[in-house]
Amino acid sequence: MSVFYEQFNRHSHGEGLKGHSTHYCPGCGHGLVHRDLAEAIDGLGIQDRTVLISPVGCAVFAHYYFDVGNSQAAHGRAPAVALGHKLANPEAVVISYQGDGDLASIGLAETISIAQMGLPLTVIFVNNAIYGMTGGQLAPTSLMGQRTATSPEGRGREMGRPLKMAELIAQLDGPVYVERVALYDAKQRVKARKAIRKALQFQVEGRGYAFVEVLAECPTHLKLSPPETEEWVKTQMEPVFPLGVKKDLTVDPWFKRGAPSFEPEAVLGLSGADPLGEQRPATPWPPHLHANDIAIKLAGAGGDGAQTAALLLTRAAIAEGYDATHIPSYGPESRGGTSYADVHIAEGEVLNPAAPEPHVLLAFNAPSLAKFAPQVAEGGVILYDSTIVKDPTGLPPGRRIIPIPFTQIAADLGRPMVKNIVALGAMQAVVNVLPAGSILDTLHQVLKDKPALLPLNDSAFAAGQQAAEALHATA
Amino acid sequence: MSNATSARPKPFLQPEYCKGCLRCIEACPRDCITPGDEINPLTGLRPVALHLDNCNGCSLCIQACPEPYGLRRQAARPCVGDDFELEDPAKLFGERQVANHSAGDVPDTFVPLPACDPMILKGTYAAAIGALLAGCRHVFGYPITPSTEGAELMAKILPKLNGSFVQAVSEVAAVNMMYGAGGAGVPCLTFTSSPGFSLMLEGISYMIGAEVPGVFINIMRGGPGLGNIGPEQADIKLACRGLGHGNTHALVLAPSTPQEMLELTREAFELSFLYRNPVVILGDGYLGQMTGIVKLPATLRRPGLPAWAVWGDRAHRHNLICSIALEETDLEQRNRHLNIKYAEISAHEQRSDLYRCEDAEMLVVACNTPARMAKGAVEAARAHGVKAGLFRPITLWPFPIDALLPVLPTVRQLIVVEASPGQLEDEMRLALSHAGIAPPPIDHVRRFGGLLPQQSEILAKILNYQEVLS
Ligand code: SF4
Ligand code: SF4
Ligand code: SF4
Numbered sequence: 001m002s003v004f005y006e007q008f009n010r011h012s013h014g015e016g017l018k019g020h021s022t023h024y025c026p027g028c029g030h031g032l033v034h035r036d037l038a039e040a041i042d043g044l045g046i047q048d049r050t051v052l053i054s055p056v057g058c059a060v061f062a063h064y065y066f067d068v069g070n071s072q073a074a075h076g077r078a079p080a081v082a083l084g085h086k087l088a089n090p091e092a093v094v095i096s097y098q099g100d101g102d103l104a105s106i107g108l109a110e111t112i113s114i115a116q117m118g119l120p121l122t123v124i125f126v127n128n129a130i131y132g133m134t135g136g137q138l139a140p141t142s143l144m145g146q147r148t149a150t151s152p153e154g155r156g157r158e159m160g161r162p163l164k165m166a167e168l169i170a171q172l173d174g175p176v177y178v179e180r181v182a183l184y185d186a187k188q189r190v191k192a193r194k195a196i197r198k199a200l201q202f203q204v205e206g207r208g209y210a211f212v213e214v215l216a217e218c219p220t221h222l223k224l225s226p227p228e229t230e231e232w233v234k235t236q237m238e239p240v241f242p243l244g245v246k247k248d249l250t251v252d253p254w255f256k257r258g259a260p261s262f263e264p265e266a267v268l269g270l271s272g273a274d275p276l277g278e279q280r281p282a283t284p285w286p287p288h289l290h291a292n293d294i295a296i297k298l299a300g301a302g303g304d305g306a307q308t309a310a311l312l313l314t315r316a317a318i319a320e321g322y323d324a325t326h327i328p329s330y331g332p333e334s335r336g337g338t339s340y341a342d343v344h345i346a347e348g349e350v351l352n353p354a355a356p357e358p359h360v361l362l363a364f365n366a367p368s369l370a371k372f373a374p375q376v377a378e379g380g381v382i383l384y385d386s387t388i389v390k391d392p393t394g395l396p397p398g399r400r401i402i403p404i405p406f407t408q409i410a411a412d413l414g415r416p417m418v419k420n421i422v423a424l425g426a427m428q429a430v431v432n433v434l435p436a437g438s439i440l441d442t443l444h445q446v447l448k449d450k451p452a453l454l455p456l457n458d459s460a461f462a463a464g465q466q467a468a469e470a471l472h473a474t475a
Numbered sequence: 476m477s478n479a480t481s482a483r484p485k486p487f488l489q490p491e492y493c494k495g496c497l498r499c500i501e502a503c504p505r506d507c508i509t510p511g512d513e514i515n516p517l518t519g520l521r522p523v524a525l526h527l528d529n530c531n532g533c534s535l536c537i538q539a540c541p542e543p544y545g546l547r548r549q550a551a552r553p554c555v556g557d558d559f560e561l562e563d564p565a566k567l568f569g570e571r572q573v574a575n576h577s578a579g580d581v582p583d584t585f586v587p588l589p590a591c592d593p594m595i596l597k598g599t600y601a602a603a604i605g606a607l608l609a610g611c612r613h614v615f616g617y618p619i620t621p622s623t624e625g626a627e628l629m630a631k632i633l634p635k636l637n638g639s640f641v642q643a644v645s646e647v648a649a650v651n652m653m654y655g656a657g658g659a660g661v662p663c664l665t666f667t668s669s670p671g672f673s674l675m676l677e678g679i680s681y682m683i684g685a686e687v688p689g690v691f692i693n694i695m696r697g698g699p700g701l702g703n704i705g706p707e708q709a710d711i712k713l714a715c716r717g718l719g720h721g722n723t724h725a726l727v728l729a730p731s732t733p734q735e736m737l738e739l740t741r742e743a744f745e746l747s748f749l750y751r752n753p754v755v756i757l758g759d760g761y762l763g764q765m766t767g768i769v770k771l772p773a774t775l776r777r778p779g780l781p782a783w784a785v786w787g788d789r790a791h792r793h794n795l796i797c798s799i800a801l802e803e804t805d806l807e808q809r810n811r812h813l814n815i816k817y818a819e820i821s822a823h824e825q826r827s828d829l830y831r832c833e834d835a836e837m838l839v840v841a842c843n844t845p846a847r848m849a850k851g852a853v854e855a856a857r858a859h860g861v862k863a864g865l866f867r868p869i870t871l872w873p874f875p876i877d878a879l880l881p882v883l884p885t886v887r888q889l890i891v892v893e894a895s896p897g898q899l900e901d902e903m904r905l906a907l908s909h910a911g912i913a914p915p916p917i918d919h920v921r922r923f924g925g926l927l928p929q930q931s932e933i934l935a936k937i938l939n940y941q942e943v944l945s
Contacts, residue, residue, distance in 0.1 A: 020544040027496030031541020072797035077651035084655020092787025113644035260612040326766040352851030
């Protein structure tokens with residue numbers, strides 16, 4: 001058994017020589033990095049835990065060779081794919097194997113963000129200073145003056161300078177181990193092998209993210225022989241990309257995760273589901289506003305509590321056995337501006353949850369009243385806060401207009417914030433859609449973790465009711 | 476390691492596996508290797524020649540050879556890690572936290588859920604809870620209004636269930652995390668909205684190509700470009716016809732109530748694994764924010780692990796998640812395989828909801844929230860004595876043509892209602908055309924830019940045709 005397949009069946013179906021030869025050009029550095037990686041996997045005894053992510057680039061077919069779990073990623077996204085694997089199975093040893101175009105160009109955002117996250121992953125970065133697969137174009141790591149297919153006169157200043165990834169990654173707080181190595185002679189190859197093994201070990205032991213940059217040879221696109229390319233890496237590349245350990249922290253193993261929980265109680269509890277309680281005895285549908293579907297619009301300024309009141313109504317209606325919906329206005333318009341809510345309560349099913357022609361409007365300020373009052377259905381009810389809106393004009397005829405000083409009443413109770421509950425009480429007294437007990441029960445249910453607030457809210461509701469009844473009596 | 480020179484085996488080379496790169500020559504301190512002068516007839520390359528009289532078995536040449544089956548130690552497996560002692564894995568790694576599945580295929584199980592009060596949830600929350608009940612413990616996303624609240628709820632809950640919520644650096648990263656987690660065989664999800672969905676399309680194409688499951692909830696907003704955050708339905712085209720490059724399709728589900736947000740999300744995971752394909756749920760901004768009654772299902776799914784997963788264990792070691800197929804015949808084969816899958820989905824997964832269609836002469840076609848306005852309009856039209864009905868596709872791809880055709884004989888006018896410039900209508904027309912059916916006349920009610928068709932507009936259209944036709 002070896003970490004390399006006995007036959008490369010994915011390479012042209014393993015036919016002929018391809019069953020035992022790589023697709024790499026003669027002298028390509030990738031083969032040596034593969035060898036080091038295979039040795040490290042073998043040496044650590046992790047073949048049955050390893051997932052290798054192959055990139056787009058010359059190493060796109062790494063899965064031809066490694067007898068481990070394999071996934072092939074889109075260009076530049078190998079670290080994201082690796083992270084997905086790591087979180088799916090934290091016991092897996094996941095390796096993101098990438099070239100310079102993949103890691104340092106198109107995938108830079110993934111490279112940096114996932115390095116910074118610092119979860120135990122191993123990134124092997126094969127830097128050969130040129131695009132291989134697409135045919136020798138400028139890489140982010142190409143040297144100044146280097147001639148490539150897309151820098152025919154040599155890399156100039158306007159193309160930017162070569163990107164030093166190992167240094168960049170090392171200065172992030174996430175990684176625990178970063179080293180740059182090379183393959184150009186026996187000594188460097190020994191160091192490379194050790195670095196790759198160490199980078200895997202950091203992951204195996206749950207210590208953190210490790211990054212090894214390997215200066216590798218691409219004889220084909222440098223248009224040099226393999227030995228000449230080794231020399232080029234040594235004399236041209238190394239001065240720009242200094243070898244050595246860039247970061248090596250002593251970190252205790254920390255990454256451990258239990259198996260995900262599928263316990264019904266835990267899931268339901270966290271979702272906020274309550275055990276089946278008693279149904280309220282059904283009350284007959286109040287047909288005075290509509291035969292089977294009442295639309296209510298609540299509108300005010302951002303902090304008026306229109307949405308909270310709307311949700312309370314919706315909950316109360318559902319507890320009552322009706323269907324009900326609530327749609328808030330949202331987004332920038334609700335930040336400080338008008339905030340309005342459409343509520344429907346239906347005996348059967350709410351067909352249309354929008355309320356373009358509400359039966360009831362509860363308006364907390366002048367703009368809301370001006371905007372929505374004309375939309376209220378014939379025979380509908382308009383309640384508004386007469387503390388805030390003085391002598392409104394242009395209210396439509398044929399609707400019941402109920403001015404109640406919500407804010408004043410709430411202020412008299414010591415908490416202007418409860419004006420929305422005052423309003424609900426008033427609305428209850430006037431339109432009587434749901435039994436008062438139903439709304440109060442819901443209020444108590446919602447405030448069950450804040451019992452201190454209950455008396456205030458009860459008084460606010462009652463005060464709203466009384467104010468509306470008093471108005472009714474004098475009218 | 477032994478340092479007895481004579482005991483160290485010398486290298487050997489099968490000439491056809493040598494690429495003649497010469498890297499080994501420099502590596503040998505004893506000049507045992509020379510460039511070959513003959514071209515190997517099998518490879519057309521010049522393998523090196525070994526003269527091992529002086530060789531001390533130092534293996535430096537082997538370590539310089541990039542080919543796994545190039546220079547090897549005699550009678551040895553390729554690539555031996557001779558510098559390292561094998562360590563006892565148990566000592567090194569401690570106890571395993573995650574079950575090491577011995578069987579390749581672990582089936583899902585369903586755990587009964589205790590009865591609960593109906594919940595009162597907004598659409599995005601309902602979808603999140605549907606996903607939790609489907610066994611999803613991995614959510615990857617990027618904040619975007621108006622879908623973010625679903626992700627926020629997951630960020631709160633998942634860590635407490637030993638799951639993961641990751642806020643990725645972008646939607647591009649998020650979809651690729653799904654490619655990873657889905658490829659490992661776990662159910663995963665993202666919440667996004669139109670611009671974010673656009674960014675994910677490339678990744679979805681890869682997922683379809685590599686047959687990776689995953690659920691995408693796109694709460695559609697106003698476009699094109701940055702548009703606004705109001706509700707729209709103008710991603711129907713993307714979801715049904717434009718899932719990235721290449722030959723792609725995915726089931727596209729269109730809920731219209733918070734209850735359906737839960738149910739369809741839950742079901743989406745099963746369908747996604749059944750077909751090994753992504754599933755897209757299209758909602759609109761209104762539905763995402765709409766609060767309504769949601770009843771919970773009777774069971775919770777505890778996901779197993781499919782045989783094809785790249786889990787990172789022995790039972791799944793031979794697996795590969797991959798969308799590249801270099802040889803044309805291989806790729807054609809894969810496309811044929813996908814086409815068979817698409818045909819199966821088309822045959823078995825069409826879903827729709829028919830409301831008062833039995834005798835409908837005016838048939839309104841609508842999905843998502845506009846279908847609710849349409850339902851209100853149908854009801855109002857019936858009150859006017861008009862035989863109106865609503866055909867609501869729940870799957871937009873495949874379009875539920877099999878349920879539409881039997882309704883058509885009584886229909887005198889089709890009216891497609893949508894918050895898009897005809898993308899739903901195009902799906903319907905295409906399905907009718909493939910079915911070889913000449914449909915009744917088709918008209919529409921369309922709104923854009925964050926506005927939805929209103930019940931009054933739909934009703935007016937219905938009543939207008941009633942007048943014209945009678
Ligand atoms: S093009 Fe360069 S990097 Fe790619 S296989 Fe050939 S030598 Fe290696
Ligand atoms: S084993 Fe050492 S001495 Fe023998 S051929 Fe290889 S490099 Fe030369
Ligand atoms: S290093 Fe390997 S492939 Fe290259 S010439 Fe030597 S034996 Fe052949």
